Amino acid sequence: MNAGVQPLARMRGFALSPAAFRRLALANAAMLVVIVATGATVRLTGSGLGCEHWPGCQPQHFEPKSFHSYIEFGNRVIAFFTIMVTLATWLLARGRRSLAFAVFLGTFLQAPLGAITIHYHLNPWLVLSHFLLSIVVLTLGVMLALEARGTERTALPAWVPRVGLLVGLAAGVLVFSGTLATAAGPHPGSTVVRRLWSFQPAVYWHVRATAVFGIAFALLLVWLVRNRAPQRRWAFVLLGALLVQMIVGETQYRTHLPWWLVLVHVTLAASVWAVTTAFVYSLWRPHRMSG
Numbered sequence: 644m645n646a647g648v649q650p651l652a653r654m655r656g657f658a659l660s661p662a663a664f665r666r667l668a669l670a671n672a673a674m675l676v677v678i679v680a681t682g683a684t685v686r687l688t689g690s691g692l693g694c695e696h697w698p699g700c701q702p703q704h705f706e707p708k709s710f711h712s713y714i715e716f717g718n719r720v721i722a723f724f725t726i727m728v729t730l731a732t733w734l735l736a737r738g739r740r741s742l743a744f745a746v747f748l749g750t751f752l753q754a755p756l757g758a759i760t761i762h763y764h765l766n767p768w769l770v771l772s773h774f775l776l777s778i779v780v781l782t783l784g785v786m787l788a789l790e791a792r793g794t795e796r797t798a799l800p801a802w803v804p805r806v807g808l809l810v811g812l813a814a815g816v817l818v819f820s821g822t823l824a825t826a827a828g829p830h831p832g833s834t835v836v837r838r839l840w841s842f843q844p845a846v847y848w849h850v851r852a853t854a855v856f857g858i859a860f861a862l863l864l865v866w867l868v869r870n871r872a873p874q875r876r877w878a879f880v881l882l883g884a885l886l887v888q889m890i891v892g893e894t895q896y897r898t899h900l901p902w903w904l905v906l907v908h909v910t911l912a913a914s915v916w917a918v919t920t921a922f923v924y925s926l927w928r929p930h931r932m933s934g
Contacts, residue, residue, distance in 0.1 A: 659735050659737075661791075664735060664736070664737070664791055665788075665791045665792050667728075667731065667732055667735065667791075668732060668784075668787050668788040668790075668791040668792075669788050669791075669792075670728060671728050671729055671732045671746065671784050671787065671788065672781070672784040672785050672787070672788045672917065674721075674724070674725040674728050674729075675725065675729075675746075675750070675777070675780055675781040675784045676781065676910070676913050676914055676917060677721060677725070678718075678721055678722055678725045678750075678753075678777060679774070679777050679778075679781065679909070679910065679913040680906070680909070680910040680913070681717065681718040681721045681722075682718055682773070682774065682777065683774075683905075683906050683909040683910065684714060684718065684906055685714055685715050685718045686770065687902040687903075687905055687906050687909075688711065688714055688902065689711065690710075690711035690712070690714040690715045691715065691760075691761070691765045691770070692711075692715075692761065692764065692765060693707070693709065693710075693711030693712040693713070693714060693715035693716070694707060694712050694715040694716055694719070694761070695761065696761075697757070697758040697761055697762075698719065698754075698758075700712050700715070700716050719757075722750075722753060722754065722757070725750055726747070726750050726751055726753075726754070729743075729746050729747040729750045729751075729784075730747050730751075732746065732747070732787070733746070733747040736787075738790070739787060739790045739791075742783060742786060742787050742790065743787055745783050746780055746783045746784050746787055749776060749779060749780035749783065750780055752776065753773065753776060753777065753780075756769070756772065756773055756776065757773060760773055771822060771823070774822055775819070775822065777913075778818055778913070778916060781913060781916065781917055781920075782916070782920050785917050785920040785921055785924070786920065786924055789921060789924055789925070789928070799872070799874075799926065803863065803866065803926055804923075804926040804927045806859050806862060806863055807863060807922070807923045807926035807927065808923065808927070809855065809859045810856060810859045810860050810863065810919065810922070810923060811919060811920070811923040813852045813853075813855040813856035813859060814852075814856055814915075814916060814919045816848060816849075816852035816855075817849060817852045817853060817856060818912060818916055820846075820848040820849040820852060821849055821912060860878075860881070860882075860885075863878065863926075864878045864882065873925075874922065874925045874926055877918070877921055877922040877925050878922060880918055880921075880922075881915070881918045881919060881922050884911070884914060884915045884918050885915060887911060888908070888911045888912065888915050891904065891907055891908050891911055892908055895907075895908055
């Protein structure tokens, strides 16, 4: 057997208890939120080109030397550990191995995508794809954590998960339009990076997606509470996260978008998306009855 394959084979043979794997899958999902936050820090502090070489910071020296390079290099270090956690989660998974592999692969692909983004001097479309890939991987990571945790089997009317899917789609539009709004906003990530087009179209879709999300979620929340469905717990967590996100969003708007508050907003957005994924998934995971 190839020497490089032997450690992987031994790791696959190592069995974790279900409780230990649940903790690993949860840590996996948490790291995927953290890497979104550190990536946003790079962009919002204008540190995207702090390290113009990859994987080292500069061709002449591997380590960072300045404020911006420390931020960019720190993000790479966090990314490395995130890849290692997703790799361990995949190798130690006993079920849903395909899902665990997808999480690892998506996280691993962030490294070459980051290198390409730096090579093209932070092209806004590449920066956008970098972030959106993180959101896709986070979605899969949350699903994996839920599968490891297990969900209650409850019967739901067929319309409930369908409205839940509408909530998820509206949340996806919110994330995408919010990303476009940030990409068109006043924080370029570097003084030499061009911006995307007008800020207004992104806001247009963001406001309308907010209305769809709010109405659909309110309808589900009322039904789940009235029927004492187990999924109401996720609904309450999502409601709390949304309230905090709305307060931060309104504050950053009224204070002319200070970068550190935008960072809080982006990190909360990733957290809200994770909770939304858990909520929608909890509606689809149980068996449904027709209705």
